[in-house]
Amino acid sequence: MDNSLWVKMHGRTTHFPIALVMASTLFDLAGFLVPANPEKFHGFRAAAFYTLMLGAVGSVGAVLSGLVISHGEIWGHSNLAHHHIFLWPAFGLLLALAVWRLVVGKHPSQRAFKIYLAASVVTCGLMGAAGYWGGELLLNS
Amino acid sequence: MQIETKATVLASVASVCVLAMTFGLSPLLRSTETADSSREPRTDPGPVVRALISDRGPAQGQKLFDRNCAHCHGNDARGDEGPSLYSLALSDARIAKRIREGVKGEMPRFGSKFNDADIEALIAFLRSLKD
Numbered sequence: 001m002d003n004s005l006w007v008k009m010h011g012r013t014t015h016f017p018i019a020l021v022m023a024s025t026l027f028d029l030a031g032f033l034v035p036a037n038p039e040k041f042h043g044f045r046a047a048a049f050y051t052l053m054l055g056a057v058g059s060v061g062a063v064l065s066g067l068v069i070s071h072g073e074i075w076g077h078s079n080l081a082h083h084h085i086f087l088w089p090a091f092g093l094l095l096a097l098a099v100w101r102l103v104v105g106k107h108p109s110q111r112a113f114k115i116y117l118a119a120s121v122v123t124c125g126l127m128g129a130a131g132y133w134g135g136e137l138l139l140n141s
Numbered sequence: 142m143q144i145e146t147k148a149t150v151l152a153s154v155a156s157v158c159v160l161a162m163t164f165g166l167s168p169l170l171r172s173t174e175t176a177d178s179s180r181e182p183r184t185d186p187g188p189v190v191r192a193l194i195s196d197r198g199p200a201q202g203q204k205l206f207d208r209n210c211a212h213c214h215g216n217d218a219r220g221d222e223g224p225s226l227y228s229l230a231l232s233d234a235r236i237a238k239r240i241r242e243g244v245k246g247e248m249p250r251f252g253s254k255f256n257d258a259d260i261e262a263l264i265a266f267l268r269s270l271k272d
Binding site: 060063064067068071072073074088091092093095096097098099100103104105108109112 | 143144145147151152156157159160166167170
């Protein structure tokens, strides 16, 4: 396949997981802030669950298309290395969060969910930073 | 064991496995690229790929230098028939222009031989030459 097509595909597939994971974290935070209203609470938790799952699935496509355009380079130099420093921990954490949530189901303990939420915020930060350096790779080259 | 602890262990294992699979996939992509590059004509691959190639520039640039420039500028780029290329004071744009258009009576033009990615790789190599 033409390499420029993979470049376009990577550009399109990366933004969905970033947006979905950030939305998932925001839904969880919102659910955390309104526990007194059970209906809203469960609504936010469900929305956060499904956006996280979609984000995790989408991230696999984003990573694969990225590997194709970098010709299998998993580290690199300068902007590509900066991109990867944030990308690999973000990808690992995102998958771990998705699996954790799938296994735990709807009723994690309050303490465990706080730790999950903290990890989720860290993942968002890492994904944002990876996206920033990905943009630098595209625009400042 | 609590369900959260089980889930954490499972999540860690799954995450490490997927990352290992991803990293294991990268050598396959490299070998595919090598096979493809011998068949396909050279085209401009776009800004991201150019940047990625540029990232690997010094090594790629050195190969191009050895094949095309060393016989005038010396194997070590310290000058022979042509000048030394160490610590060049020219901007990247000026170097690229000289490579493309040459210097009348002194240096041949390489504009039809090198694409943009090649020239970027060569510049990256030249920038790595410092006294």
